[in-house]
Amino acid sequence: MNTPSLPIDQMPPEDDVLAGEYVLGVLDTAQRRAVESRIAREPAFADEVAGWEQGFMALAAQIAPVPVPDYVWARIGSALGFGPSPRSVVAAERGPFWNSLGFWRWLGVGGFVTAAVCLLALLNSVRMPDTAPAPPVVVAPPIPTPVPMASTLARDDGRPGFVATVDQRSGRMTITPLDPVVEPGRVQELWLIPADGTPRSLGLVSAERAQSAQVPEKWLALLDARAILAITLEPPGGGPGGNPSGPVTAKGSIAML
Amino acid sequence: MPVPRFADTSDHDEPGQLLLATANGDRVAFERLYRSTSPRLFGVCMRIIPQRAEAEDVLQEVFTNVWRKATQFDPARASGLTWLTMMARNRAIDHIRSGRASRQSVPIDLAEELVDAAPDAQGAAEAMLEGHRLDVCLGELEVPRQQLVRTAFFEGITYEELAQRSGTPIGTVKSWIRRSLVKLKACLER
Numbered sequence: 001m002n003t004p005s006l007p008i009d010q011m012p013p014e015d016d017v018l019a020g021e022y023v024l025g026v027l028d029t030a031q032r033r034a035v036e037s038r039i040a041r042e043p044a045f046a047d048e049v050a051g052w053e054q055g056f057m058a059l060a061a062q063i064a065p066v067p068v069p070d071y072v073w074a075r076i077g078s079a080l081g082f083g084p085s086p087r088s089v090v091a092a093e094r095g096p097f098w099n100s101l102g103f104w105r106w107l108g109v110g111g112f113v114t115a116a117v118c119l120l121a122l123l124n125s126v127r128m129p130d131t132a133p134a135p136p137v138v139v140a141p142p143i144p145t146p147v148p149m150a151s152t153l154a155r156d157d158g159r160p161g162f163v164a165t166v167d168q169r170s171g172r173m174t175i176t177p178l179d180p181v182v183e184p185g186r187v188q189e190l191w192l193i194p195a196d197g198t199p200r201s202l203g204l205v206s207a208e209r210a211q212s213a214q215v216p217e218k219w220l221a222l223l224d225a226r227a228i229l230a231i232t233l234e235p236p237g238g239g240p241g242g243n244p245s246g247p248v249t250a251k252g253s254i255a256m257l
Numbered sequence: 258m259p260v261p262r263f264a265d266t267s268d269h270d271e272p273g274q275l276l277l278a279t280a281n282g283d284r285v286a287f288e289r290l291y292r293s294t295s296p297r298l299f300g301v302c303m304r305i306i307p308q309r310a311e312a313e314d315v316l317q318e319v320f321t322n323v324w325r326k327a328t329q330f331d332p333a334r335a336s337g338l339t340w341l342t343m344m345a346r347n348r349a350i351d352h353i354r355s356g357r358a359s360r361q362s363v364p365i366d367l368a369e370e371l372v373d374a375a376p377d378a379q380g381a382a383e384a385m386l387e388g389h390r391l392d393v394c395l396g397e398l399e400v401p402r403q404q405l406v407r408t409a410f411f412e413g414i415t416y417e418e419l420a421q422r423s424g425t426p427i428g429t430v431k432s433w434i435r436r437s438l439v440k441l442k443a444c445l446e447r
Binding site (some may be wrong): 007009016025047 | 297310320321335339355416429439
């Protein structure tokens, strides 16, 4: 036992206290790395850390569990190369653009977007009679629409559930079901989840046919590469209080075309 | 009939058993482990990283690491749930330290009465056996120090942030936490 000549906050801590500080989480990154290299090299020090970890589990156990959205497991499987579709791994290994978007990693269908947009154009031309009196939507080249955006809303298994396109100038969104997850008695609700993480309902969408709707003007600015579109299953009439209550069945980020 | 036990021995440590199977490349065990523990680990991540999308990314990293590093799990040193929880905490803390996350800025009121969050059933069982003692020991500290220790643990923030947010000089925060740790250890060993 040494008698500290300096106050405790100015002395280097004893090993047991240092181990406690590490587990408590008050150390900065450099100190954390230093502690971790000691854990790897010094079994006695590792025992101190393990003792604190066991002790502090009492506090960790007081933290309420939070349900995890299903797509997280799909992303893990995809990151580890478990997925049924080897394409997802390929998509994740693309150039910096794709990696910088992050979302594409789990979407696993990055390469699908162009094809999906073409498919959308095709479906629109086939199904347009159903959608009347909605105005015709022009997506096909060679005349590009101003600032067009597209999103493939992937299901948990990585397959595309919906495709959405938006013309940001007019605020017109067209959403087409490809292979949606349906459940009797529940409806499909489309959400815009911008960078702030708060879902905004864009309305109920059909699981059978393409639809076109106006995005409220105040939300247009939120439609960017940081935002995502998601579909949830909700009771008839939509999520209570304008909030999503059911499972997310398809989700995708937005790509500027 | 064996008496039901909640003790943290490896034969009853289901996450630990699943981790050992995962270490052998058993994907089914890995998925079961994920299903049974991910909500708890996600709760841990979300306490440290309030931004949901970032917490999801960290949870994903945690489980990809669990798959890759399950061989490092040592049942003699920790229960499966403790090992996983600490891995999640460490990842989440490193994430907020990296500066990629926006910080929490709610002031810490050191005089505030502590409201005990109602632990869930599994959590309560865990607390009873693994660390009920810690709660007792924390209760022996003065309220401001308890509050600092709890906030530090739940949010994973540095001495600097604790000082800023509680409006207390950093030297005071450091000495309070260190003295608290010394007392806690003595109490836990009693």
